[in-house]
Amino acid sequence: LAKTTQPISMDSYEGQEVNITCSHNNIATNDYITWYQQFPSQGPRFIIQGYKTKVTNEVASLFIPADRKSSTLSLPRVSLSDTAVYYCLVGPPNSNSGYALNFGKGTSLLVTP
């Protein structure tokens, strides 16, 4: 079972690029990597999902090295509104077990002026 490890918290100033790394040393061949964002007093929101190399959308980029033992969520030029908790999940698409859906505590990102 792929266990994920990510920093508890990070700080950044507005306008900087923020990279949040998630370690998943025992990721399985079929596992995908998914990131969610949660603003205060709201439910989590899907940001991005990937399997290998690089995925980019209008919100973020996801970098996955060849060995897939880690992944990095990159937020370009953050603003105050990017202050949130970010969760990394790893799991296979076709599974009946929800073990990888325990979001845990995620990484709490604080963006300041």
Add this chain to the structure above:
Amino acid sequence: DAGVIQSPRHEVTEMGQEVTLRCKPISGHDYLFWYRQTMMRGLELLIYFNNNVPIDDSGMPEDRFSAKMPNASFSTLKIQPSEPRDSAVYFCASSQPGLAGASLYNEQFFGPGTRLTVL
């Protein structure tokens, strides 16, 4: 679509009382998930349904918790009797299968949550 709807948004009750949380998933979504969020444990999965059938309830803390999904548009999470340690925010989420068929890890859409306080 209005998104995932949860009710009530806030619930304050006394220890020993029965609590029922309700969820209406997004129409057409085949998966429904119940989560609990606390400062101590973070966001944890309690149970999930696929096509109204409970698939994995290994996260349900104990027999005091039960969940049902009588039809595709409604689910309940019940706590009986409630205890102060059940105080948390409870989220419901739904998702639809991926292009390749069943996919547990497709994008989930979360409701606003129910903040439960048990005195």
